[in-house]
Amino acid sequence: MRIVITGGFGFLGRQVAQALLERRTLCGRTVERLVLADLFVPEDSPLAADPLVEVVQGDLRERLDAAFAEPVDVLIHLASAVSAECEADFDLGMAANLDTTRAVLEAARAQHAAGGPPVRLVFSSSVAVYGSDAALPLPPVVSESTLPTPRSSYGTQKRVCEQLVAEYTRRGFLDGRVARLMTVSVRPGKPNAAASGFLSGIVREPLAGLPAVCPVSPDLRVALASPRRTVEGILRIAAAERGSGPGLLDGDLPVNLPALTVTVAEMLDTLRRVAGDAVADLVTVAPDPAVEAIVGSWPAAFDNARAASLGLTADEDFESVVRAYVEDHPAAVAAGALPTAGPVGA
C-alpha cells in the first residue's frame, strides 16, 4: 500500500513515519511506499534516504498532484498551522487549516470518483475544539459526546474540518476518521508557536540545561499524552476496521486520544524528583493572561472509553513520560540533568 503523511517531517510526522517503516504493515497490508509531504524537508533527514520513502516538498495545496500521482491508500493528515499562529493571524489559519484540508479531501474524493481506491484518511484534530461558552460551561469530564464550543480560531478550524471529514465519509467519497490529539508532552526539539508549547518546554529546556518560563499558574490542570502514546493512537485509528464492538471504529464521531490529567505543579514536582533541584530551578513561573486564557479553556479531564474500545490507554503517570523522553532523546539532555534510574513509559 501507498501511504501519504502530510506534515511528514514535522515532529509527529517523523515519528509516525518511523513507526510505519519499522512495522512495514498497516491494516494487514504491506507498506510499499511512504510519501512524506511537507513544506520544509531537513537536508540530513535519514527518513528521506529510506528506499521506501518518497518526498513531496512544498505548499501542500500546490503539491497534491504529486501526492496523488499514484493511488493513495491511506493519508494521515498532520499538516497544520498551530494554535498561537492561528490566533495571531486569522487568515493564515483559515488557509492552512480549513482551505488546505478541503483541498486534501477533494483530492481524495477525485481519486475515488475516477475509479481509484477510497482513501482511508486520518485527520489529526485537537483537544482545542473544546471550550466554555457563556451559556454552556464545559463539564468536569469531557467525552466525544460533549458539544465542542471552541474558544480559539485553531479549535474552530479543527472542528469544522472534523465535520467535513465525517460528511465526506458519509457520502462515500473516502473513509475518514478523526483522532483528537491531546497536548503532546514532552515534545523534543525547539519551541513552536503553539500556546501549549510550554507544557513541553518546562521539562525539555531545563533538562537541556536551559531556562524556561511557565506562563500559567501551577495549579492549572491539563490533559497530556506522550509522543509514544500519540503515535500509537494515530496508527491504531488508521488501522481500525469499522463496526460495533471492541477494536472497531463505531460511527463517525472523532476519537479523543486518551489523556493523562496532571497539574502543572505536579509536572514541575516530577521534574524536580527525577532530575534534581538545579534542573527544576531553571523554570520561572510568570503567568501570561493570553496563554492562560487559551490553555485554560481546554478541558483537563476526559472519559477515555471510546479510545479504550480501540485498545488505547493514557500514559501511566508523568514520571514515565519524562523518563521516556530522556530515553528517546539522550542527546537533548545535559549531563548534569540525567535522571536517576526508574521506570520508563511504554
Add this chain to the structure above:
Amino acid sequence: MRIVITGGFGFLGRQVAQALLERRTLCGRTVERLVLADLFVPEDSPLAADPLVEVVQGDLRERLDAAFAEPVDVLIHLASAVSAECEADFDLGMAANLDTTRAVLEAARAQHAAGGPPVRLVFSSSVAVYGSDAALPLPPVVSESTLPTPRSSYGTQKRVCEQLVAEYTRRGFLDGRVARLMTVSVRPGKPNAAASGFLSGIVREPLAGLPAVCPVSPDLRVALASPRRTVEGILRIAAAERGSGPGLLDGDLPVNLPALTVTVAEMLDTLRRVAGDAVADLVTVAPDPAVEAIVGSWPAAFDNARAASLGLTADEDFESVVRAYVEDHPAAVAAGALPTAGPVGA
C-alpha cells in the same frame, strides 16, 4: 439603520422584509433602508416598489460589493440551497451554503476592519444540523447543548457555518447570532426541493384542490413552526441584546426556534377536521425511503428553554397553523376547501 436581507425575495425573506417595513424599527433604531438581495426578483413584487427598499439582484458572492456599498447595520442571511439540492449536488451545496456564507462573513469583517460599524449578522441555520450517529443516537428531547451530528450535506454545511459565525463573533469581526429554523409549515407557493417540502405540501396542495403525496409513514413525528412564528423568531434574535437574563442573548450557542411536535397523521387528521373529507382525500401516502431517511433523521422534540428566554413560544397546535395559513393566503385556497370558523394562530 440599513438592513440587508439575503434571499430577500424568498418565502421567508419576503415575510421578514414585510414585517420590518410594518414595524419600521429594529433594536430601537429606525429602519432607513432595506436591501433585498436575491438571485431572482419577481417582476411584479410590491416589496421592490417600496421607497425604503433597495434591490440587489444576482449571485450573492458577486453582488456583496453592492450590498455593502453603504454601511450595513444588520444582515439577515437567509439565502441558501435547500436540503434535497445539497444532497443531489454536493458541490452546489458547498458553494451556495459554505463558500457564500464565508464571503458574507468576510464582507462584514472588511466593513468593520475599515472603520465601519460591526455588522449584526443573523444566520439562518436549520434543525437539519441534528442527526443520529451510530455511536451516538439522538436523545428523545434535543436542546442547543445536544451535539449535532448531521446526516445530510445541507446539515453539515449549516453546522459548519454556525461555527464560523461564532468564531467571527468571538474575534470581534462582527456580532453574529444563529437562528436554527424548524421545518416551516405551512409554506405558501410552489413546492421546492427541500426534503421537508411535503410537510407543507400535504396541507397546501389539497387546500388548493390539488393532489399531494405524503412520502413518509404517517406515524413519523416532526417538529414544525409556522411562518409567523419563524419570522418572529428571526426578528427577536436579530433584536436581542447580549447578556445573561430574560430577553438577552447569552453566549455564542445557536438558538433553536421553538417547535411544535406533531405526527404526520395528526397533521392529516387536522386537515380532514378543518377542510373536510374531500380535501383530505387528495393526499396519497406513498413512503419514499430517501425522504424518510433524511426527514426521519431530524429530531422531533425540543427543549425550547433557550428560545423561551427570548420570549419565543411554539405554535399552540397544528389547527392554529392551518387556520393562519388560510387567513394569510386566501387566494391559495379553493372555494370548496374553505375551513369552518375557528381559532387562528397568533
